[in-house]
Amino acid sequence: MELKASNISFKYPSAKKYLLKDINLTLDNSKIIGLIGDSGSGKSTLCKILSGYVTKFEGNVTFDGNPLPKKGFKPVQLIYQHPEKVMNPKWKMDQVLKESWDVTDDFLEEFGIQKTWLTRFPQELSGGELQRFSVLRSLNPNTKFLIADEMTTMLDAITQVQILDSVLKVVKKRNMGFLLVSHDMDLVDTICDDKIYLKDINGA
Amino acid sequence: MEKLLDVENVSISFIQYTKGLNQRDLKVITDLTLDISEGEILAVLGSSGSGKSLLAHAIFGILPENANLNGKIKYKGKELSQEDKEELRGNEIALIPQSVNFLDPLMKISDQAIGHTENDTEKKEKKIKQREIFEHYNLGPEVDEMYPFQLSGGMARRVLVSTALLSSPKLVVADEPTPGLDEKTVKETLNHFKHMKEDGVGVLLITHDIHAALKIADRIGIFYSGYVIEIAENKDFSGDGENLLHPYTKSLYKALPANGFELIKGHQPLHGEIPNGCPYYDRCEMRFDRCKEERPELIDLGNKKVRCFKYEEGAEDGT
Numbered sequence: 001m002e003l004k005a006s007n008i009s010f011k012y013p014s015a016k017k018y019l020l021k022d023i024n025l026t027l028d029n030s031k032i033i034g035l036i037g038d039s040g041s042g043k044s045t046l047c048k049i050l051s052g053y054v055t056k057f058e059g060n061v062t063f064d065g066n067p068l069p070k071k072g073f074k075p076v077q078l079i080y081q082h083p084e085k086v087m088n089p090k091w092k093m094d095q096v097l098k099e100s101w102d103v104t105d106d107f108l109e110e111f112g113i114q115k116t117w118l119t120r121f122p123q124e125l126s127g128g129e130l131q132r133f134s135v136l137r138s139l140n141p142n143t144k145f146l147i148a149d150e151m152t153t154m155l156d157a158i159t160q161v162q163i164l165d166s167v168l169k170v171v172k173k174r175n176m177g178f179l180l181v182s183h184d185m186d187l188v189d190t191i192c193d194d195k196i197y198l199k200d201i202n203g204a
Numbered sequence: 205m206e207k208l209l210d211v212e213n214v215s216i217s218f219i220q221y222t223k224g225l226n227q228r229d230l231k232v233i234t235d236l237t238l239d240i241s242e243g244e245i246l247a248v249l250g251s252s253g254s255g256k257s258l259l260a261h262a263i264f265g266i267l268p269e270n271a272n273l274n275g276k277i278k279y280k281g282k283e284l285s286q287e288d289k290e291e292l293r294g295n296e297i298a299l300i301p302q303s304v305n306f307l308d309p310l311m312k313i314s315d316q317a318i319g320h321t322e323n324d325t326e327k328k329e330k331k332i333k334q335r336e337i338f339e340h341y342n343l344g345p346e347v348d349e350m351y352p353f354q355l356s357g358g359m360a361r362r363v364l365v366s367t368a369l370l371s372s373p374k375l376v377v378a379d380e381p382t383p384g385l386d387e388k389t390v391k392e393t394l395n396h397f398k399h400m401k402e403d404g405v406g407v408l409l410i411t412h413d414i415h416a417a418l419k420i421a422d423r424i425g426i427f428y429s430g431y432v433i434e435i436a437e438n439k440d441f442s443g444d445g446e447n448l449l450h451p452y453t454k455s456l457y458k459a460l461p462a463n464g465f466e467l468i469k470g471h472q473p474l475h476g477e478i479p480n481g482c483p484y485y486d487r488c489e490m491r492f493d494r495c496k497e498e499r500p501e502l503i504d505l506g507n508k509k510v511r512c513f514k515y516e517e518g519a520e521d522g523t
Contacts, residue, residue, distance in 0.1 A: 038387065039385070039387075040386060112470070126254065127251065128251055129471065155251065156251040156412065156414075156456065157414060158468060160459065161465055161468075184461065190461040190465050191465075
């Protein structure tokens, strides 16, 4: 499996300067990579390009040699920092999960999700609890590559360990690729096999 | 050092409609106890969504109408009524709010920093002082004429900090001052608090960021499921965490990537499903039988406090 970005450049329409310039990056499932960069350096934009959520950019992204699909399920899934922003506030949690796939009970248990939470609305759960749902939702059987963009930044240290431990178990078992984006060097050093500094690959 | 603020057994609940006209009383904070002295930084550490911002709102008397506040909030030994809070806030006690969303989007920065004035002389005096403090925080004269949307994240933070200091407060309450800022701005913001401390101001730092708390706080209060379960000294967060008292605090410390990234199971009970006994009972490794039904009080151990039967006088070891 190979997620490949070639000559990626991006600028906001209103800006003069490029945010990202000539980025080349090849990721696969052999190693867990950490991506490090200051805030405002374009980390999140790069993640959105790699997962197909930003489409107006120069260069191209391929997954296993093919361009990312424009419609339907995206094999590269992105997990954001704020789970409350990616869920329909008028749906109960079981519907939020079902939108992606039929999650089995073992998965609920592995991710520490209580059955009683399924009948609640997003605003009735804490950030840590919501993030468990957000992660589990992205682990649809068709997901091949997972990008975690500051996934645990808003969470306490214990919840951070719990969620990452569960995710990494699934990633290893299914042989998925995993990119961890974080500003926390200790965290990157702990769980990643290798790290990339955005400023080293960004020509802007 | 004189004691500035005493928060004793404060609880906050909300009246919520469940179905039709049925109401329920949702307790968000069950027991919050802490104190701050002059020139001290106390951090209150809790996960996001745990309701710790409500503490700030309670101190300033700006809780929403359907909130119920119990317990005592004392300033310099005197219990505060709603009128006292209105008198003190913006003068001796100042709030640094979470984000620029607390600024008026249609008002120029300098006008909102100065606030209400009685006459022109007062306005001029305040304007001079405002300029002085803004200058101190590296905000040039052009900032005075800007509107909030024109500020960058770091500038906005500096505006909020300097506005809070305009009335020369004795106590500053900062609500989540660090998220969304880059490392440099975080460092800068934390330095502002250090300077306030050096000037003898007491700082209450409400945060979910353990790294920020450890960088500047003298003592750290750990907030868990609506309770303060421990108030520890900064230096206790070192080594293997052997000087920390509460089992949750120990686990939290050991779960940090730099300290072992240790996994423990379970989650904080949600508002409305908190058990009768100790809120940490389900996850505790050293629990007694009594912990299930009986709720431990916060035990005072001099500078530290802990809510656990293990540290009661005459408590036997083990279960």
